[in-house]
Amino acid sequence: MKERRISGIVQRRGPRHVLMRGLLFAILLLFCAYYLVPLVVMISTSLKSLAEIREGSLLSLPQTLDFSAWTKAWSAACVGVRCDGLAPYVWNSVLMTVPAVAISTFLGALNGYALTKWRFPGADWIFALVLFGAFIPFQVVLLPMARTLGFLGLAGTVPGLILVHSVYGLAFTTLFFRNFFIGVSNGIVQAAMVDGAGFFGIFFRVVLPMSIPAIVVTVIWQFTQIWNDFLFGVAFTIGDSNPVTVALNNVVNTSTGVKQYNVDMAAAIIAGLPTLAVYVIAGAYFVRGLSAGAIKG
Template sequence: MKQASGIVRPKGWWQTLQRLFLFAVLGLFCIYYLVPLFVMVSTSLKSLAEIREGTLLAPPRAINGEAWAKAWSTACVGVRCNGLAPYFMNSVLMVVPAVLISTFLGALNGYALTKWRFRGADMIFALMLFGAFIPFQVILLPMARTLGELGLAGTIPGLVFVHTVYGLAFTTLFFRNFFIGVSDGIVQAAQIDGAGFFGIFFRIVLPMSIPAIVVTVIWQFTQIWNDFLFGIAFTVGESNPVTVALNNVVNTSTGVKEYNVDMAAAIIAALPTLAVYVLAGAWFVRGLSAGAVKG
């Protein structure tokens, strides 16, 4: 970036040497981060015999898709041997409504708290924000009982509910931070023109918050898809999300350990969030720095 701050200054061979060193270190770290991904993919494409004979870092001799087929449709998760497919669907059914609802409510809440400042708005926000930081262990027990009483225990709608409730603190935070940067004049002008609370929200505020919506949706999608704690605490067997099913596949103690199937299963579970990251990396990073407050 900055001329002045560079370690490197124009000095001939010394500069070249430093530059080489710089790239060597950066390259080494690239390898460090990529090796697990490489191992995952290459192991998933090997046969069990090849895994035993060869080494971890050797690329597969031939592409063998059997492990993938097995991980997707016949691997045993506990006692059921239908592969990850049904659990992958569970995760989809969980993540779509949970992301949409929590994002929508967060937008509405952030808008009401910043553009219609009423007495106590800041206090309400501060109190709600706290929910983004609590270790969820502290709510697991009462939530398990509440879901039971609502008849939602062990169901996907139950998970959607939990993710919406505990995602709200963050989505509100995110939209509040975005709306604070939006001029109040726009809302006031619309009010003078006779637009109401919802009219302004849907026709003016929402269309201009596309960036905030994208970042929030990506963040929520990653968080909820990757969740494990709520999944393992609030679902059983058939209703497990894919992360829990993956863990069950890997830790099923009966039979031969099929490392290639484990790795294929891990990639399947990781694929949706990885795809989002590759396709929308910049937005993902913005979410990370915004979510920095959350951690």
């Protein structure tokens, strides 16, 4: 793909232009600060001792780097009556998120492929119905889902949560892949049929390798949704099977003892780090995938 250079475009010059540029950058800096100051406050607060927090101002930087709040948040903070820190709950979240993301992404890809490349009567209707799932407010399904999980014997367990997230992720993952595959030339699929490949052969050997960009987008989306979910976590799990979002709430919203702001801040950052990591790692793949896979069928 050819990149279009825009740095060479002729621009107006003169004092007025310089002023406008200055103004532009000032506004941009303001917005940067707006987004970054809360993060800075969180990080700096998490590195202060409780005494320092009480004496200093919110914006002052820590005098010494004190990582004890992080260690405490990770392994000793009290979640309810249990004081093992967030670690076990982070593990719960991983155990829940990874399979749920994998299952919903895989099924979404399969749905999108079938809906676009193996057209059948009523395909558009089925897609419209699947899409409808994207607009359902999750509060509406809490009770029926609770009954279902109870019936399946999965109530209050991590596998139950995996099922819930896989099912409710399907609407979006199907939408993403369907829209991606609609741009993939039918000729490629027909060529593969003539070449002797079947439904799954074409899916795994031809179509899936082409859809790295769609997979990355879907994984980022699903990972963020599922990792950050609080509603299903708090509704369908109990105590030891809580995901980290629920545990974080229990750490921060405790009503007993002194409020440990540094531990709260460290715990909140820990709970948010994995999504950040996914953005950074997958984002790089995303850009690469876009330019490497960019070829018209």
